[in-house]
Amino acid sequence: MASEWATDLRVLRQDDWDEWYDNLIRAFGGVAESSEERELWDSLTETDRAIGAWDGDVCVGSAGAFSFRLTVPGGASVRAAGVTMVSVAATHRRRGVLTAMMRRQLDDVREWGWPLAVLTASEPVIYGRFGYGIGTYHVTGEIDTQQTRLSVPPGTDDVRLRYAKPAEVLGACEDVYARLVPSRPGMLARTPGWERLMLLDPEGERDGASALQCVVAERDGEIVGYTRFAVKPHWEHTGAQGKVLLRDLEALDPAAYAALWRFLFDIDLTSTLVTRMRPVDDAIQHLVSDIRRCSLRVRDSLHVRLVDVGAALEARTYQAPVDVVLEVTDEFCPWNAGRWRLTGDAKGASCERTNDAADLALSVRELGAAYLGGVSLAALGAAGRVREVRRGALAEAALGFSSTVAPWLPHGF
Template sequence: MDGAGIQLRIGSADDWDAITDLMGQVFHETWAPTARDVEGSIFEPERSLVADDGGLVVGHAAAYTRDLTVPGAVVPAAHITLVGVAPAHRRRGLLTRMMHRQLHEIAAAGREAVAVLWASEGKIYPRFGYGLAAQQLRIDVRTREISLREPAPGRPPHTPAGDPAQGARLRLVRPAEAIADLAKVYEQLRPDRPGWSSRDDRWWRYVLADLESQRNGATPLSGVVHDTADGPTGYALWRTLSRWDRGGPDGEVRVREVVATDPATYAALWRFLLTIDLTRSATAGLLALDEPLLHLVDEPRRLGSRISDALWVRLIDVPRALAARRYARDVDVVIEVTDVLLPANAGRWRLTAGPGGATCTPTDDPADLSCTVLELGAAYLGGPSLAALGSAGRVRELTPGALAVASTAFGWHRLPHATEMF
């Protein structure tokens, strides 16, 4: 059987129940009415692509309209989500049709030069030009076996002349009632952290929606804000899970998000989270690979660190995407790009760039490097280096020395970090 008789069409608000039924089937979940309402609050029907088999929704792919921080800039990025095909309609080419059409529609619209997603399986999306651009750190800590080092003496850089800890205090909040404080801190940091997505009020309500189905036996979401005389400088979101054994309390802290504008605030928030009464462990995901906590604890092995994939990036418009970000050093390089799905990206591009800006224009000059659009997506946020991709045989160096220069230029002073799944 094939999918020739199945229509691809733009979705509508009336499709929402059928779409969530499909997602429940695909991801083996039950969507309660409250979950449908919360997810529906950010649903964009006009960016929804439905596979319709005689009135049945048998496939779906959607995009959210948000901005994404990239090295040195913030750019519009299509946030791809809610992708799946009904179990009885697999192996008919529906996913390929939907992903191809979605890419072409994003390119034709011209607003977004970049698309980004989380992958349910890592082997699926490279077929469509998505490269693994950011990883996440997960920790599982026995909190009584570590302690936090005291901060180095002296005033941290980029802080006011006064002591940032002077008069500081931690304030417990109900997260959904503290959006103004949380957003103030988040927006202060967002322009400088590749991988962070924009959050308007609608998205803040979505991120903080405290669905019981997400708690897995733990408490409702809690929040704490770090206040100073100059206003909030950080916050943390977490849950706790009560456990007891024959030795007494053995509770767990499940950390959702920690955001801090300075080292003193960061240390204060983690010290609070790792010493909550009646708990003996803490878990956290969605941490950065360069998380400062790794350098704050006296025994990093006890963090139980492990790494998994996070954001996958697809360049929709190669020259516009490469010109939009900034680069760690000056570079003038010709890159030959292959892109079988979006042929406008294919060819040779001269990237002339540096910390102050970039241009990317077509050229007939000989190429210094050669790769597919996937490798450029992987390196775009400053995470995986072009040199590492070259060592894996994914980027070809055609001019001696060009790979080292370009790899350094594509890097950034902070590794990419995704704060949320979408």
């Protein structure tokens, strides 16, 4: 009977991609994607970093990894496996297929020499048992633009705005994005091909909204910001009640940022601005006249897994000096388990094995949650997830691990 249920894990072959991806689509409900979207993910899939689970000649599981560089506190760009396209066929649940794929994948990431693995989860409850902690959150909202006003900074009126075809200004917009990547932990450096995701706009998925639109902000002839959005018209008996659906907005300075938001607030025949996947410390919260009319909601975003504890903790800097011995438990990747002495400050860090007495005890999951600086070690301690062994060590480490800006993943993968 054991051999009847056995599955074969193997690196994905390009010839098998369609069946592998069809299994993924079925696992997420079976609704077919547009040819445009399917072709994009086909082109982005790194088959040599993807695995499939096969029962005979039938694909019953999938797991991929993108070759990412992730900004960490201090601005360094660190290699990270972007775990993606994870699925198990409903016919093969509760047989260890997911665990086997996660085991193989983390072993591979370690072999590649990458200190981090990251993912976004369709169900957040799944990945904690594999050592992933929620490292970033994002905010969504529906802003009542008829009742909310903006207070903009000096210089906003000097910013020139103009409509542009999204594809024609894509390069300039990507330049703006690239300049911002080092400034916020959690952001991904977009490698060639990923810019296409920013233009993905299948007609069948617009649900009555317009095609993707773009407005750029210029100063002295240079693009210093942009926003991409759609408009969904709607009429009530009292008049127009359309919605602006914000895709993304980036700017290099406060005046350009405010000018773009003011434009979105003032689009004719609309009364609501729908935002998605914005930073939890998004500055728009400090420009609006009534935060309650923004209906903000917070949800998990990037889940972070330290594959190599020492290398990962050395790759970032620390807001305040730290000298702490961490007693780390890691049942899924036992090479991380044990005591590590972390010494660091705003200039750099070292993290090495030690036999010294522990100051803090925690699992690799809590380290992943705190790694990008958006989740406080002190809060995890209050929840009983971090144990303070040396008095005062938790407050010291919490301050050191913190970030001046909230970590943020600007788009999914």
